[in-house]
Amino acid sequence: MLFSKECRRILTSLTFIIYCFVVGLFFVSQYFEECNGVPYVPDEKISEDHDVIMHGAVDDLATEFFANNYVCYPYGFYKSVRLKEDDSKKVEECLLEVTGLTHDELMDIRDSGEKYYIERGVQETMYYEIGEMPVSDTITYERFCELMGKVDDILGGGSNYKVDDIVFRYSYVPMTDEEIEGVISDLYDKDGVAGGYARLFSDYMGIVLGIMPVFVTAALVSADRRKRVSDLIYTRKISSFKLVFSRYTALVVMMFIPVIFCMIAASIQLIKNFDFSDLALYRMFTLPTFWLLPQIMIVTAVAMIVTEVFSSGIAILLQFAWWFHSNMSNGERLSGSIGKFDLICRHNTIYGRDEFLLSRNDFIFNRVFFFIAAIVITALTAYIFELKRGGRFNGFRLFGKDSIFRHKA
Amino acid sequence: MEKKIEIKNVSKFYGRKQALFDIDLTIEQGMFGLLGRNGAGKTTLMKTLAALHKKKSGEITVCGVPIEKAREIRAMTGYLPQDFSMYPSMKTDEALDYLGALSGIPKADRKKKVTSLLRKVNLIEHRHKKVKELSGGMKRRLGIAQALIHDPTVLIVDEPTAGLDPEERIRFRNLLCEVAEERIVILSTHIVGDIEATCENIAIMDEGRILWKGTVEQLIDNARGHIFTSNVEKRFIPQIKKEYIVTGMLSQNDYTTVRIVSDSEPDLPNTVLTEPDIEGAYMYCLHSSGCDVKGGEE
Structure with missing residues (x-):
């Protein structure tokens, strides 16, 4: 099956190893350290x-x-x-x-x-x-x-x-003592503890997953050109649609696997710190999947199409600009407000369930939008790939000897 | 299904630059050689036949299938590009298996095919070596194996022997002849020896045009009466190279025997008419078509 072959190619690539390392490091340094021990108690609202x-x-x-x-x-x-x-x-x-x-x-x-x-x-x-x-x-x-x-x-x-x-x-x-008590009881009674931690987990992981997938994707997609394998691939019987979607699915699945490991580690930490009976542990898997998977999908899809049309370098630059803009546009709001088109959704607290639910519709719209957009963009990438393999489009090179800015006599 | 490629009035442009001019060719089963200098348009024609390039005008049918039906063309064509390369960290058998999967071969058949092809190209002992660890000749053999993995009707091989040592070159040519028994093999090269050893039918290209097409014997016949040898003093060599097309030189003491292509007998001492070889015949073909082929350096 082509999917498993693409997974294997990704698994053995250096960029994927770096990706796993950075995602793991970010998880440990940002989330795991912060959530070790008893939860902090909020005193302001x-x-x-x-x-x-x-x-x-x-x-x-x-x-x-x-x-x-x-x-x-x-x-x-x-x-x-x-x-x-x-x-x-x-x-x-x-x-x-x-x-x-x-x-x-x-x-x-x-x-x-x-x-x-x-x-x-x-x-x-x-x-x-x-x-x-x-x-x-x-x-x-x-x-x-x-x-x-x-x-x-x-x-x-x-x-x-x-x-x-x-x-x-x-x-x-x-906050008054009653309000503090109310917030804590919301965490236990409404969020089953894990729900609150899942939001914080997704908040932190969303930052790193807003940028890191572009490196793995750009490296894999540009490998055909860099290793001069394009013609071999182009002359195969496989349909462009099947090839591009196999590669895309393999990328998304492989890049989500380290996130699943982080979810498991976060769950084990919760089991250690709380009574198991207080935990709705499934929330540590469902919410981050809904939150983070569309993000990996859209970053991967955009990186794929930009790499096909331009180059891996442009894909990285563009993604960095988008990631940076998304991070900065959140400004002071690290929780409580999620825009319909924010790449990175923030909710930097284990509390604030009601506050989060206020943006629930926008949040759902946001993730579904990116999910659908990712699939549409990937289909478009398959179309561009088909044009390229038939010699009807060669992409735009901004730099190097085939640069579109280079004067041609 | 007739095993035949028909090319009619095909033109191809890169931007405003025309790369192929009204190419007309019929290629039948067996080895077909496409000979020409670097930049003659051979690779462009090969890539057009492999559905990698889009022609501007004309018609191409491969075994009755129009070239526009790219998916069908890909299914029946094996292609070995000029600069064959594969993901360097893949193992040899893995690389073949991967390309086989892209060719739509079911897993069960693929395993058998990979083994039999690796045996055929004499790489079975190197199956676990990474592609980057293979020598140039081994890589080229892997290239042929990958082009054959889906058992294509047409095999397009672009400059396959460039850079190979003589032993590898002979081995590779023999391999091509073997596989050509049941399919169309188009061999593009600028090395005349490759054509002589393998092809019966050939075409000569220059600057995007077909200069000549026919059999190797016909090419040699054409040159009959135009190939001469002269035994001259070494000091005259630079002058001779300026005035004539020299296809070979053999030095003995102060004298050199030069092999010359010329329309008429050269005005040189000890000149005799010689039986043409394919190299001379090729040079005569280029010369008679108006190409500048004199090697006039001092």
């Missing part, structure tokens, strides 16, 4: 109270405005932003509207604050110790979000005032 969010954000904005030094993380990288007068004026206008203060009142607050200095790298910035800033009685939460969005735009994005993140950054409030 996200508040729905708009006042809490607005006060937190305005305090930070005023502090950064007075110092004219804004901390931003566009695409995850630290950037200290200092605004020119015009832009600073625009931020001030937003701040005045949110606080309901006049320019003079705002300056009074600044001047009454005690100065202190913070060193960031080689720069030393002067800050003002200010008390709690007022929030205008007349401003609505919607208008507040609008203004924060405007400030974020002025700062070039990635600031503390990015609208999508603002609720997660400024809304944490301490």
Whole structure:
């Protein structure tokens, strides 16, 4: 059976061994270590109270405005932003509207604050110790979000005032004892413990599985060209559809096997740390399969088609860009919000079942979408493969002697 | 089903560059040689026949099947590419088995086929060696084995002996003759000796065109009266090479016997008309077709 032969080829490839090592290492260092021993107890929760969010954000904005030094993380990288007068004026206008203060009142607050200095790298910035800033009685939460969005735009994005993140950054409030008890009992009663851990497991493994499959796939798919075997393969009787799908299935299955081993290790850890009777252990297998398998499928499918059309290098670059964008676009939200088209779904806690269920429909849509998209893309890859083997398409080479950018006399 | 390949007015372009010009050929059962210089278009024609390249115009039928029916063509064609290569870390028998699986051979038959083919190409003792551990000649024999694994009606072999030592070359040619008994074998080469030893029917290609087609005897007959030998002093050799097509030289003391292809008797001392060999006949064919074949270096 061709499938088993392809599995064997993958098994003996160096990139697959590296893949297994990285996946295993990531599992141990991120999930296994964190989940060793008794579970941590949460002490904060996200508040729905708009006042809490607005006060937190305005305090930070005023502090950064007075110092004219804004901390931003566009695409995850630290950037200290200092605004020119015009832009600073625009931020001030937003701040005045949110606080309901006049320019003079705002300056009074600044001047009454005690100065202190913070060193960031080689720069030393002067800050003002200010008390709690007022929030205008007349401003609505919607208008507040609008203004924060405007400030974020002025700062070039990635600031503390990015609208999508603002609720997660400024809304944490301490939990009461009853609330803590409720969250813990949800873990035991509703999640059967394993459900909560399965979400955390999937969260961590989703990060590594958003990038690593591209290496194994690109190496396998480009091997025909690199080892100059393409013509031998192309002249065989096998249909392109059967060949491409055999290779695709073998890749997905082989790359999922280390994940299954990690699931088994995570289950054994749960058995060690909890009463077996408290555990709905099957959840450690069902949820991560539904969560992670479509992710491996889509990354593999995209890597296959890009490698066929362009090259393995382009496939890796493209996947890295997608992975990076997906990671960074989550921003502060490591739980509680899963987009319909997020490659990497995050829920970085064993708790928060209800919060997770709020995004349940989007999550299901997301995974089913990627599952179907992966199959469609693979079918398209088979079509491209058929064109290539019949000499009707040779792919686009961006670099090297066949580069499409190379001048041809 | 008639074992015959018919090629009618086939043209092929790479972008705007024409690689094949109105090729007309009929290839019947047995060994057929396609001879030509490097860059003559042999590989392009071979790949077109193997359904790897798309022709621009014309018609090709392989045993009655139009070349456009790629799946059927693939089922009946075995192909050994010019630069045969296989996944280097696969074992020899594994590689054959893998390619057999791609050819749709059931597992039970595959095992027997792999063993019998490895025996046929004399690689049975090396079956557990990795492909990267095989010598050039062994690899080429593995190449033939893989091309035969699905028992094709047509075998297309592109420059199979390039780079082989004389012993391996002879062994390989004999192997090709053996397999040609029941099928069409198209051998493309720029090595005239390969054709002489194996093929009855041949075609000569140059710059994408068929210059000549017929039997080896006819090619030799064509050159009769145009091959000469002269016994000349060594110092005249550079000048002779500039003026004539020299196909062989044998030095003895201060004199060299040169073999010359010429339309008329060369104006050289001790010149005699000689019985043509295939090399001379090939050179005469190229020359009479207007190709520049003089080796005029000093």
